[in-house]
Amino acid sequence: MECNGSRAICSICYEDLKPVVEDLQAVSVCGHVFHEICLQQWFEYCPSNRKQTCPVCKQSCSANKACRLYFQSTEEVTDATATQRLTDSSKDPEKLRREVLRLEGKVSGLNSTLDRQTNDLKELNDELFHYKELVKKEVALKDDAIKQKTAMQQQFHLKSQEFEKSRLECLKLHERNMVLAKELAALKLVSNLELGEDEALKLASLGNESNTKETIDILRKSLVIRNKSYKELMVKCNVLGRGEARNSIKLEKAQEKISKLKVSRLLIEGDDYLVGELSLM
Structure with a gap:
């Protein structure tokens, strides 16, 4: 992919695009081409609360709509030939200058990516710290709730025991009163000879x-x-x-x-x- 001495590069890593030996992907909405691994990492590093965009034109897109590009070549370029080209170009000052500019652009892009990722990481760390604090508060509230629940259960158990004890005492007193009432009724039945039929039956x-x-x-x-x-x-x-x-x-x-x-x-x-x-x- 060379035209008049210029080469196609990936706008993410600023490396040359080699369609024959590398996997390339294009963003379907705009057609910009990148290394497949670079584009997938770009989508992975995009914050979850933001829409995924093209690295070049910033149009909204998604990873599942990026399509792989396939090329057919009629000639093979060996490593020796590529090495020879690199050696030849290193003798040309203009090519060296363009190479330096390309590398500087690549470094600048990498620095921008690093800064962006650093900011994203800071935001994620801040968000993580915030959630950790929330978790601590939730855990503290949960512990307090468990302690209160345990105390209430213990108090309920004690009150239940006291209630059961009082109920048994009341039952015993009721039975004792009933026994005394029966004894008194029997005594009246025996001693009072003037009782009527209804009163005796009662x-x-x-x-x-x-x-x-x-x-x-x-x-x-x-x-x-x-x-x-x-x-x-x-x-x-x-x-x-x-x-x-x-x-x-x-x-x-x-x-x-x-x-x-x-x-x-x-x-x-x-x-x-x-x-x-x-x-x-």
């Missing part, structure tokens, strides 16, 4: 609303105890009645004896009075 069914058999058993036991108490009271009443009868008889005999004693006393007092009168005469 007392017997206390704590046994859904268990009719147990209520009937309580009523049966209460009835047996009441009958037994009734019989015992009847026996006591009979004993007291017989004792009262005996005491009444004793009382009558004592009153009769007292009456006789009073009569005897009056008789004695009357005899003494007569004797006194007679003695005065």
Whole structure:
């Protein structure tokens, strides 16, 4: 690709384009040609937040739309021939000057690329530092959240244990109260002989609303105890009645004896009075 002594170069690396021995690619939107590896590296180094552009004209393009160029050659240039050309051109001051200018342009381009990549790297480092700080904050917040969650779980566990303990104590107290209420109801059933049928049934069914058999058993036991108490009271009443009868008889005999004693006393007092009168005469 030579024309009137000039050569085609890659605008990225400023090396000669050798279509026969090198892989070349062209940007489809503008047609500029570059070394394939140079163009692909150019696209790779483009920041992700910017559109990919042509290195020469800056038109928007993408790596997947760059096309490879294929050339056919009718002659082969050997390394010896190329070396001979380079030796011949080194003897021409004008060619050397152009070579120096080309190399200077290449260095300038490389420096520009280096500066651009350095700036991009600095931006990436700043962005990386920023994200690292965000990650640190997120990790700190996550650690605090985990600590708070752990503390809340421990507190919830303690409160759950306290609640379960209180619930069991309340259950025991409720059972104890129910036992005392049943005992009191049984005592009323046994001791209060004036209870009506409804009230007796209510007392017997206390704590046994859904268990009719147990209520009937309580009523049966209460009835047996009441009958037994009734019989015992009847026996006591009979004993007291017989004792009262005996005491009444004793009382009558004592009153009769007292009456006789009073009569005897009056008789004695009357005899003494007569004797006194007679003695005065």
